[in-house]
Amino acid sequence: MAELSELERQRHLKLQRIREKGIDPYPPRVERTHTAAQARTAFENAREGETPTVKVAGRLMSIRVMGRSAFAHIEDGSGRIQIYLRQNVLGEEEYEFFKRDFDIGDFIGVEGRLFRTRTGEVTVEVQRFHMLAKSLKPLPEKWHGLRNVEIRYRQRYVDLIVNQDVRRVFATRARIISALRRFLDEHGFLEVETPILQPLYGGAMARPFTTYHNQLHQTLYLRIATELYLKRLIVGGYERVYEIGKNFRNEGVDQEHNPEFTAIEFYMAYADYNDVMDLTEEMVAYVAQEVLGTLQITYDGNEIDLTPPWSRIPLRQAIKEKTGIDYREYPEAESLYQAIREIGGDVEPKATWGKLVDSLLNNYVQPKLIQPTFLIDYPIEISPLAKKKPEDPSTVERFEGFIGGMEVCNAFTELNDPIDQRERFLAQGRAFEAGDEEAHQMDEDFIRALSYGMPPTGGWGMGIDRLVMLFTNQTSIRDVILFPLLRAKE
């Protein structure tokens, strides 16, 4: 154990004194009749002259001792309430016990009458109190709180104790996920769970985390997407399925990426990507209305209106408008690379044609998509699971949704032709051989599933963390993930 600071030594001394008094500083139970909020309500609802007695419990957040009386605030999950301790009520010994051995951060249970102070605050006049849990480490400063982002992420518990707005962000996150679930449940979707440990990874262009099953002597991958399993369920006869859960991608950490993130995917038989766009708009608007009570949000200084319908712009047109480059006029990676260099773009010379299109999208188009926008109709090269447009086999029926300059969702009319799917996987295999480590793997069982027949289907995936960022106006994904990945320390 590391050496104790002076402040910690003080607290350990107090702990020892409490034990010497024969008091358990960590008792197993507490009697509570009211939360802080309920106690306040009870007082407001009491008849004139009545002073309800309550038992409340919580963490001591401030203490103001004034000789023979003291005020303090305790906080529980419902909020704060003030308590008032007087020597002539408690007796000298008990009062001294509080003054001497209780610290900010301790959990305390109190029983007493409610009254209103001179300044109007509903307060418990304490008749009895108990130590519920002694805190051995001092809390951060009451006024500035905890600002050090490294400590905030590594010791999120401290962040949550002292930063109320952080608690609010994660409460909003929970309500967003709950609203998404409600929306899909009400639209006839079945929530399912598919494997996180997979013998083959797929459903996205990404590198996986690899692990090993000792008993089976088998390499397994943490899923990078739920897509291929969910489509197997459409083959199986479910018409509408969805899954909410963690995906894992072996990639860097930045403001919009955490290697472990929460995604939602749904698949809808007898629907195409146009239907899915309609549903996306409706869903995001529903969630915003349920959680925020409005369709107007502010994100990173921008006013954003989520009201449907959203713009739908072909990707090719969007890139041409922003860069002057029509990528179809440069069918080879080489010529497209030269065209990008001519407009001053800084790109990887070895990039594949698909990666070059992707870089045009990311660098020139995406940052400008502040209002909700669907970019539609993507090149087939970067979309190995999407169905070709009947009139243009170089393009697939795919869209991505952008809000606030962030990509929030990705969807297509699903490729359900098993022979075409095999060809796509083979093309991906060649890309992998050529050095694209994110290229898709051949999945024979998935092709077998498609070979039994999958109805025309629209599929969709969204990064929940990014939606939470938008709805809580946080510009770093780490501020919407309770325990973001940081490099191990110590």
Place this chain on the structure above:
RNA sequence: GGGCCGUUAGCUCAGUCUGGUUAGAGCACCUGCCUUUUAAGCAGGGUGUCGAAGGUUCGAAUCCUUCACGGCCCA
């Protein structure tokens, strides 16, 4: 992977450019006073491996090198 910035008391931060008594402030903490306070107040008290390791120097929180962790920007 590259560039820039940060790391000083439990917390929030000065001090580093321009090296020089014993390293500072506020909150927190300790001692005393104070029975309706609320960033309570008054009087007194620094409780520190200046991220780590080397180096330069009579002398290093400060200058140099390397490393660790974090942030921002770029790839």
